[in-house]
Amino acid sequence: MEVFDKATALLEEVQQAEIADGEALEQFRIRFLGSKNVLKSIFSEIKFVPNERKREFGQLVNAVKQAAEGKYEELKSALELKEQDAKFAELDLTRPGVSRVVGSRHPVRLVMEEMVDIFRKIGFTVEEDREIEDDWHNFSALNLPEDHPARDMQDTFYISLDPATVLRTHTSSVQVRVMERQKPPIRILSPGKVFRNETISARSHCFFHQVEGLYIDKDVSFADLLQTLQFFASEFFGADTKIKVRPSYFPFTEPSAEVDVSCFLCHGEGCNVCKHTGWVEILGCGMVDPNVLENCKIDSSVYSGFAFGIGVERIVMMKYGIKDIRTLSENDVRFLDHFKSVIV
Ligand code: DAH
Numbered sequence: 013m014e015v016f017d018k019a020t021a022l023l024e025e026v027q028q029a030e031i032a033d034g035e036a037l038e039q040f041r042i043r044f045l046g047s048k049n050v051l052k053s054i055f056s057e058i059k060f061v062p063n064e065r066k067r068e069f070g071q072l073v074n075a076v077k078q079a080a081e082g083k084y085e086e087l088k089s090a091l092e093l094k095e096q097d098a099k100f101a102e103l104d105l106t107r108p109g110v111s112r113v114v115g116s117r118h119p120v121r122l123v124m125e126e127m128v129d130i131f132r133k134i135g136f137t138v139e140e141d142r143e144i145e146d147d148w149h150n151f152s153a154l155n156l157p158e159d160h161p162a163r164d165m166q167d168t169f170y171i172s173l174d175p176a177t178v179l180r181t182h183t184s185s186v187q188v189r190v191m192e193r194q195k196p197p198i199r200i201l202s203p204g205k206v207f208r209n210e211t212i213s214a215r216s217h218c219f220f221h222q223v224e225g226l227y228i229d230k231d232v233s234f235a236d237l238l239q240t241l242q243f244f245a246s247e248f249f250g251a252d253t254k255i256k257v258r259p260s261y262f263p264f265t266e267p268s269a270e271v272d273v274s275c276f277l278c279h280g281e282g283c284n285v286c287k288h289t290g291w292v293e294i295l296g297c298g299m300v301d302p303n304v305l306e307n308c309k310i311d312s313s314v315y316s317g318f319a320f321g322i323g324v325e326r327i328v329m330m331k332y333g334i335k336d337i338r339t340l341s342e343n344d345v346r347f348l349d350h351f352k353s354v355i356v
Pocket of ligand 1: 262295296318319320322
């Protein structure tokens with residue numbers, strides 16, 4: 013019958029359809045799947061089909077519809093692939109890439125992070141605070157009342173017109189802030205920038221970095237301080253590093269000490285870094301003076317503690333063989349580039 017032939021011809025047309033572009037795909041969709049598609053019109057001719065073949069005809073038209081749907085999806089993905097291929101064909105994989113500028117961590121930052129990681133292992137957490145300080149937190153609370161001669165040791169930058177506000181001369185100010193707001197036990201490390209009105213030279217600068225440590229609890233002793241510093245020295249400078257403790261004076265600690273480590277370069281043989289003494293000074297420390305605890309409302313008859321302050325730049329310079337402290341703040345990329353591959 014003629015309508016059967018028409019439907020069969022449509023099926024063949026679907027099966028053999030090929031398209032070149034999106035336009036042709038859309039034509040295919042409109043013809044076979046659109047709202048006024050050819051299958052609807054052929055199906056309306058079912059009235060000319062004798063009753064006993066109506067079912068067969070319905071099935072045939074349905075088969076054409078399904079084939080059209082399948083073919084549409086197939087053509088669509090083939091077209092997408094073709095478009096992608098065309099895009100890749102435009103890609104020139106031999107072209108040199110655009111190189112990106114990758115930053116590097118500053119050597120001072122590298123060393124401070126290494127120190128923090130070491131003290132973290134024994135329970136110290138990091139506390140940071142302001143660089144512009146008041147007189148109380150930088151001096152008075154630390155047992156350095158006005159007119160105390162030791163204030164002269166720290167050439168202070170005063171904020172103009174306001175002698176009570178200073179650029180902090182040490183990170184010990186963070187000790188005071190933490191003790192004021194936190195009850196013992198306290199076990200903190202405060203890395204940060206400090207400022208002193210010193211003549212800039214190859215060996216000293218008007219700003220540099222310190223890492224301050226503080227441990228306050230019941231029954232903290234000088235032996236605990238030594239254990240902690242020995243642990244740090246062995247981790248940072250190497251397992252066989254020895255420490256040497258010399259008596260010293262700081263207003264905020266009693267007793268106070270300065271600590272040397274056996275030279276990590278020559279191991280005591282004598283070299284330029286240790287100036288042929290075999291020892292390198294790395295920090296100041298001591299047992300927190302009871303006055304300082306009381307200033308921060310901590311009962312000194314119950315609690316005791318130790319503190320230490322490490323100067324970072326000197327250690328950075330020794331570690332990386334840097335001769336002039338000024339190179340650390342000049343931001344010369346040729347210098348900073350050296351530290352790109354340093355992974356601590
Ligand atoms: N604040 C001292 C300085 O800047 C370093 C220091 C010494 C810190 C002894 C301390 C300490 O906590 O106990 O020179």
